[in-house]
Amino acid sequence: KNRARMLISCPDGPGIVAAVSRFLSEQGANIVQSDQYTMDPEGGMFFIRIEFDLPDILSHIEKLKQDFQAVADQFQMNWSVHLAGQKKRLAIFVSKEDHCLLELLWQWHAGDLYADIAMVISNHEDMRELVESFEIPYHYIPVTADTKAEAERKHLEIIDEDVDTLILARYMQIVSPQFLKHYPNRIINIHHSFLPAFVGGKPYAQAHNRGVKLIGATAHYVTEELDGGPIIEQDVERVSHRDNVDDLKRIGRHIERIVLARAVSWHVEDRILVHENKTIVFI
Amino acid sequence: KNRARMLISCPDGPGIVAAVSRFLSEQGANIVQSDQYTMDPEGGMFFIRIEFDLPDILSHIEKLKQDFQAVADQFQMNWSVHLAGQKKRLAIFVSKEDHCLLELLWQWHAGDLYADIAMVISNHEDMRELVESFEIPYHYIPVTADTKAEAERKHLEIIDEDVDTLILARYMQIVSPQFLKHYPNRIINIHHSFLPAFVGGKPYAQAHNRGVKLIGATAHYVTEELDGGPIIEQDVERVSHRDNVDDLKRIGRHIERIVLARAVSWHVEDRILVHENKTIVFI
Amino acid sequence: KNRARMLISCPDGPGIVAAVSRFLSEQGANIVQSDQYTMDPEGGMFFIRIEFDLPDILSHIEKLKQDFQAVADQFQMNWSVHLAGQKKRLAIFVSKEDHCLLELLWQWHAGDLYADIAMVISNHEDMRELVESFEIPYHYIPVTADTKAEAERKHLEIIDEDVDTLILARYMQIVSPQFLKHYPNRIINIHHSFLPAFVGGKPYAQAHNRGVKLIGATAHYVTEELDGGPIIEQDVERVSHRDNVDDLKRIGRHIERIVLARAVSWHVEDRILVHENKTIVFI
Amino acid sequence: KNRARMLISCPDGPGIVAAVSRFLSEQGANIVQSDQYTMDPEGGMFFIRIEFDLPDILSHIEKLKQDFQAVADQFQMNWSVHLAGQKKRLAIFVSKEDHCLLELLWQWHAGDLYADIAMVISNHEDMRELVESFEIPYHYIPVTADTKAEAERKHLEIIDEDVDTLILARYMQIVSPQFLKHYPNRIINIHHSFLPAFVGGKPYAQAHNRGVKLIGATAHYVTEELDGGPIIEQDVERVSHRDNVDDLKRIGRHIERIVLARAVSWHVEDRILVHENKTIVFI
Structure with a gap:
């Protein structure tokens, strides 16, 4: 279809909306939705x-893109234009837990996730059959402390230019700063706690130990700071003293898959802008 | 402060955003936020x-208003402009239950509800002391089947042109169609169920009888159809078999006051457009 | 493991807990959890x-069961005892929408749903491949107005004594009263609205038409009254004017699968008692 | 009325429920509700x-209490019995923010909080008029770094034996370990974050800085570790990039008052047991 989305961030000043909407109008475009946010007048x-x-x-x-540069320069804009009809291509990284991967596959299969799943990459063989049954390529790349750099080189090689966005769907490996540089604000991770509570490993054991009454999950862009990147989405569910660590994991799996799927949907629909360490999410 | 809000609804067509934003820009205005929704491209x-x-x-x-009429005519717009600094004036109607009134008074007192409470009108004397302690005028106007028309005449007289919006904060009287005509989409009622479930009287008894697992409340604009007007906001809370009708009423009171207060806030901040029997709420 | 669950309902009176717990103690049993509810002292x-x-x-x-009958008689008890280690056997009925079935299959596969899925029965062939990939028998039994009685005879034949509970996972056929008699309080349906709002067909279109701000789903035991049986679980999600009927369906699918899966879990863990047209759910 | 509540914690073992229920039955008591939880069989x-x-x-x-000691000794029980008809007496501590105090006053006034508010103690004069309008004694006891010990001596003197439970309703002073010893698991604080995230001061500024998508509040028993005591209740509300720190504070006030009021209700209804640093809440 003939739809596109334009994302702009720039220093605030008078006349921006007028300039952009006049430009689009002159190009023959019709604005069907617009969302604006000004941080501080x-x-x-x-x-x-x-x-x-x-x-x-x-x-x-x-x-249109060429001509828009003049408007962009006038207001010092960071901007991009995306064709709505052109699906983003995803590479999903996974280890041994399948719930987040399954949710993405199911939403994709149901037509709820508007993207192409270009490949699944794993440090284990466990999900091969499942993934290949959807006719999606599966790449097994084992990772050890010694082979990590080599594994990441392979990742880059496989992903190449074919992929827009990387999804860490409970991928239990830390991605190196060098690797991150290739995909700024294009790697989405799901952390199994309500960040910033319970950073790091074993968050459900930490949560049980603290006796919290709600547990959560957090989808965020990956940055060099572990579990410290811009938060895209969070949600929680109620738990009680009756729930042991295994119950928290079970309940948590449901939150994780929902939160990750929402974040990926918003990303592929170009609904997210990142400013400093925060997201602006237009939903 | 120098802020205003413009609300527009019109048939969709190319160039509306461009025309409006150019107009505002030429007037020297700077758009600090805009929310747009197009029902169907x-x-x-x-x-x-x-x-x-x-x-x-x-x-x-x-x-500005005069000049805008030319733009409005071009696109067949329904439109209005509101000064953000000019508080809406409210008349709150109440009977014997105080929780919704108290919440509005508290939020107003705390500065969270940006409006003036011009008066409280009641068919009982019960709330006089409370209301007058806030230095708000209290009008006791009893209503019986026989005196209803007369009572509504008195209401109109008291309210006069001084009031923008009427809030039925658990006011247990049905407002006549003749009265409604004076305040189209300007009377907000709180119904103590998750509409359209449990229309009419005793909704908590109905809910208990049906054995629902969530109860709710609904704030809506009042129209001639009882409990049938445009819904502004709804929320629910979980209940269980342990909760009897009195428990549902207690839990319900908390939902009612929250839902009504949200609806009133959105209304006084000019966030609500009504189209046919539905609301567009820009939050 | 050596665990069992006892469910009792009876007219209230003094000494019931003492009699039951003494009985269990004398049998050498140790009570690890008990939940009690008295409707009205x-x-x-x-x-x-x-x-x-x-x-x-x-x-x-x-x-133990034989001996307990004496205690039961004394208090006019309805009672049952279930071995926790003995999985309930389910027959899942499905038509063309797969999300509820997939959720049950996924939770079962993950070990979160403690039951055996004995078979899937459908009036369409669509889900055969999916179901058989889990090595679960799939029975295709088409239903038309003319063949309905015949189809239900086939259902009974296939299900036989092998199955404890029937799950209507978006099965788009109304079950006859004669059929229902075989499975009192053992057929669970998911209705795609927040009952009692939007009974009957096309609830999302009804919800959109009414302009509600939350949509829901309801799992209930099936009785002769359409969408009128005892409610087991309900949940809702927030929607806005931006959501058209297709959006409501998409959002609704997520609520439906969660609500149905919760209801089925509680049922197979013997957490539900039915009294008149309501459920007591001990969670 | 003739109702009481018994709370017991002890090492698990066979026959506890039987022994307790037989004892109560022999005393002529009728159990109207019981909730049991065994941590680990x-x-x-x-x-x-x-x-x-x-x-x-x-x-x-x-x-009954005297006689029960024999049963208690047999199973090494920690236990207590509370008359349901005997209201707990509360002392509410407050500083300059009134929302939590107002909620407790309102729920108490509406009959939803079954307790007596014996007094309000504050390090400021601000709330005197409000509190005294409910005919509740108001004690102004200023606190500075130098006078803190002296102030706490005055607190103890005023509270004396007249009060069961202390509520810190946004009381902006840290209570000393010596003071705490007088009220183990009987001082309830509301912390304005979803603990353990954002311990310490200015949690809303911290939350805004981190860009979280939900903010929360936590009611907990006060222990020597700041914001580290047993959590009684938590809840959250959704926020977005549009909310600045003042918005978070406003939204947070609503969560704080609800969460604190729930925790206080459960406490005065003897629904909470504390074990190590966690609560068992029977609701």
Whole structure:
């Protein structure tokens, strides 16, 4: 279809909405949705997400991008335009737990996740049969302390230019800073706690030990700081003294898969802007 | 402060956002937030809420409204402009239950509800002391089947032009169609069920009888159809077999006051557009 | 393991807990959990669920049941005893929508649903491959207005004595009263609305039309009254004016699968007692 | 009325429920509700809360307690019996923020909080008029670094033996270990974050800085470790990038008052047992 999305962030100032909407109007585009957020009226940042329709968009989009640069320069914009009809391509990383992967596969299969799953990469063989039954390529790349650098080289090679976004769907390996540089704000991880509580390993055991009454999960972009990247989405569920660590894990699996799936959906629909260490999510 | 809000609904078509934002820009206004919703790209309705700052707004707002009419005519707009600094004036109707009234008084007192409470009107004397302790006028107007028309005449007289919005905060009287005509989409009621379940009287008894596992409350604009007006907000809370009708009432009181207070806040911040029998709420 | 669960309902009166716990103690059983609910202290009903451990339970359970009858008679008890280690056997009925079936299969596969899925029965062929990939028998029994009685005879034949509980996982056929008689309080349906709102067909279209701000789903035991049986579980999710009917269906699918899976879990763990048209759920 | 509640914790072992229920039955008591939790069937702890009715309870309760000691000794029980009709007496500590105090006053006034508010103690004069309008004594005891020990001596003097439970309703002073010793598991604090996230001061600023998508509040018993005591209740509410620190505070006030009120209700209804650093809450 003839729809595209434009994401813009820039220093706030008068006339931005007018300039952008006039530009789009002159190009023959019709704005069907727009969401704007200004951090602080005085000297803050301006963020906007615009969905527009443009007849015969494929023939005109490159010209539109070229012409828009003049508007962008005037307001010092960070900006991007994405064709709504062009699915993002995902590489899903997984270890031995299957619930997050299964949810993404199911939502993809049901048409609820508008993306292509280009491949699944794992440090274990366990999910091969499941993944291949969906006719998705499965790459087994074992990782040890010694082979980590080598494994990441292989990852980059396989992923190549074919993939937009990486999803760590309970992938139990820490990604190196060098690797991260290739995908700034394009690697989504699910952490199995309500961050910033229970950073690091065994969060459900930590939660049980502290006696919390709600447990949660957090989807975030991966940065160099472990479990410290921009939070995309969080949710919680009620637990009680009756729930032991295994119960927390079981309940937690349900939150994790829901939270990760929401975050991935918003990402592939270009609903997320990142500013400093936070997300602006237009939903 | 120099802020205003513009609400527009009109048939969708190309160039609306561009026309409005150019107009505002030419007037010297800076858009600080905008929310848009288009019902259906093909032949549907277009809705927008724009917050803008305009230096020395009080001197310019009347001129701006006059000039905007040309833009409005072009697109067949229903539109209004509201000064953010000018508080809406509320008349709260109440009977014998105080929880919804108390919540509004408390939020108003805390500065969370940006409105003036012009008066409280009741068919009972019970709340007089409470209301007058806040230095708010209290009008006792008893209502019986025989005196209903007369009572409503008195209501209109007291309210006069001084009040923008009427809040039925558990006011146990049905408002007549003639009365409603004076305040289209400006009377907010709280119904103590998750509508459309349990329309009419004794909804908690009905809920208990049906054995539901969640109970709710609904804030809506009042129309001629009992409990049938446009829904503004709803929420629910979990209940169990252990809760008898009195427990449901107690739990329900907490939902009712929260839901009503949210609806009133959104209304006084000009966040709600009504189309046919539904609300568009920009939050 | 040596654990069993006892469910009792009877008219309330003094000494019930003492009599039951003395009986269990004398049999050598240790109570590890008990949940009690008395509807109304004066002349109401008494309900209890007791989990107990008994060494070498398989050799003693029949004797225990025989001996308990004397206690039961004294208090006019409805009662049952279930071995925790003996999985309930389920027959899942499904039509063309797969999300509820998939959730049950996934939870079963993950070990979260403690039951055997004895078979899947459908009036369509669509799910055969999926179901058989889990090595679960799939029975295709088409149903038309003319063949309904015949189809239900086939259902009974296939299910036979092998199955404890029937799950209607978005099975789009109404079950006849004659069929229901074979499985009182043992057929669980998921209705795709927050009952009693939106009884009958197309509840999401009804919900969209009414402009509700939350949509829900309801799991209930099936009785002769359509969508009128005892409610086991309900949940809701927030929606907005932006969500069209297809969005409601998508969001609703997630609620439906969660709500049905919870209800089935509670049922197979013997956590539900039915009294008149309501459930007592001990969780 | 003739109702009492018995709370027991002891090492698990066979026959506890039988022994207790036989004892109560022999005393002429009728158990109207019981909730049991066994931490770990093998070698764990056993917890039970029993509500029972006993005719003419005031004349018999002392004898019942005396006689029960024999049962208690047999199983090494920690136990207590509370008359349901005898309200707990509360002292509420408050500083300058009124929302938590107001909620408790309102619930108490509405009859939802079954307790007596014996007094309000504050290090400021601000709330005097409000509190005295409910005919509740108000004690102004200023606290500085130098006068802290002296102030706490005054607190103890005023509270004396008249008060069962202390509520820190946004009381912005740290209570000393010496003071705490007088009220083990009888001082309830509301912390304005979802603990253990954002321990210490300015939790909303911390939350805003981290960009969380839900904020919360935590009611807990106060122990020597700051914000580290047994958690009684927690809840959260959704926030977004649009909410600045003041919005978080406003939203947070609503969560704080609800969470604190729930915790206090459970406490005064004898629903909470503390084991090590966790609560068992029977609701």
